[in-house]
Amino acid sequence: MAANEKVDVVIVGAGASGSVYAAVMAKQGKKVVVLEQGPDWQLSDLISSDIWGRRVKPAGGPFTLEGRNPVSYGFQGGWGVGGAALHYFANFPRLLPNDFKIKSEHGRAQDWPISYQDVAPYYDKVARDVGVSGDARAEEIWRPAGQPYPMPPMKTFRNGQVWLKGFEAVGIRMVPAAVGMNSTDYKGRPACIYDGWCHVGCPIGALANPLVTYLADAKKAGAEVRPSSTVTRVLTNSQGSRVTGVEYYDHKKERQVQEASVVVLAAWAAQNPRMLLNSATDKHAKGLANSNGLVGKYMMTHFSSGTFAIFDEDVENHMGTTGAQYMSYDRYGKTSHKEGFGSSFIIAGAALKTSGLGGFANARLDLFGADLQAFMKRAARGFTRIAAFGEELPNIENRIELVSDKDEFGMPLAKIIHNYDKDAEAVWDAKGSTGNYRIDF
């Protein structure tokens, strides 16, 4: 085992959150090491292909998925430096004030100990840091006023514009979507060229991924990123009173210890509890930071419900961005849907490619053979979609648990158990998922 010099901070995960911690603390003069399980991706690795783009996504799971509504993290998850934010769609919606007071306003779930007003300045700061395009004034029909976005809204295409008349007819107001992409050159990064490959990674840095934002800042300030480093345990002193660092396996699969004054777990919502639960000692028999038994509990996600259409005109569905062109909070009130409790958020306009889970071949999963062939020809230029995202409330039964099987480093694998409650399912159905083709895993 090689000796590693003790550092001020070790961060586990080089994705959306880990890169922010790294940048902030490295700029403060702290000695920072970031440990990332996957490869060291560069912008030039981000190939415009749904097939090749899978290299930046998780490779099979250390997690088995259970429950009626499995958390299918493989499409959104990350693998390597940059994490999921290397290939995210870069939609930047905000929580609204009503999200912070659900308990006091509706007697459901819990209130946050902070308010929207506490968070709002940081939304504005991040928008400036990474570069967000949008129209803040237009959004302020739903939220308190804040600062304008640093760039004007993105260009729109027929695949988004074609829906506007219909939304207007049912009283749903659509405004330019806030996205972490450059509508103009910004901070030395070029403007978007709208070729619709955001979902496999933007190699020009027009989309605000960690490689061109916080992680770049962190490295410039002296942070060290170690790819292919799999953290298995958080280590504590003999009294169990203080964290001392982490155990990890390096690119040669050799065990290493990185001591640090502060440990930040920034992997992801399931991997963080997996590490904590695997860090049990005689002083922390249930796992680290788990005296209340809540580590791994209340796993949360949200559903997405798509509505598809084929128009007679060419809607340029290969053009634009994978994220949204338009968005609406008009059904965001917790009681907006008579069918069930919870917010929903609507978007319209997205570039669509042929293959991959989000490709239009999967819009009609029931079709195959000659029927699929005919559909693909019809959909090639006229196909587009809208989507709604829905809320679920915290449920202690949605959880991560270690299992007996182990990975190559002897770390127990884990399972994610997840079911939507009746409210979430009702809102889901209200958003048009009824009749969708469902897959039994």
Add this chain to the structure above:
Amino acid sequence: MSPIERRDFMKGAATGALAFTVGGVEVFLTTREARAQNVPFRLLKAGEAETIEALGETLVPGARAAGIAHFIDQQLSVPPGEALFEARILNVRPPYANFYRAAIGAVDKASQTLNSGRRFAQLNPSEQHDFVDTMRQNKIQGWQGPGGSFVYLVLRSDAVDVVYGTVEGYEALGIPYMPHIAPDKRW
């Protein structure tokens, strides 16, 4: 990625080609080229490849010639972290060969049970269509293996990839492929 790995990766990615072994030498070919040249399979047995090709062709016409069996075979032979097929996104647990072997085995066993001992590849196109339609709805009695609808999803995704997910596939549909700025400046 190490520089050497990246160079190999880029060489293939730029053309949509994968590394195949021909005469002991590793060459970059598209899966269509690999099939046309009858490149030996690395892991799949002949019967398994035959079933995959028959399933692929039933799911997406053109998948056989586009090299679906060579695509799957090549992906099964590389480390899971480098695999490019949809199985990794669908949380199939590596080694992926276990899933494919179980899926192919389930298809052929069910086909033989329902069709007087004939494997799936031995059915006529109409029978193959009806079998797949029943399988995707999880309605095959006595099915043994990964869920029929999941097998359908994974194999259909592979077939869609090789037929529609390539530059050729986009051209066939009349869709501009519009690759991003060519990421080859480092080389």
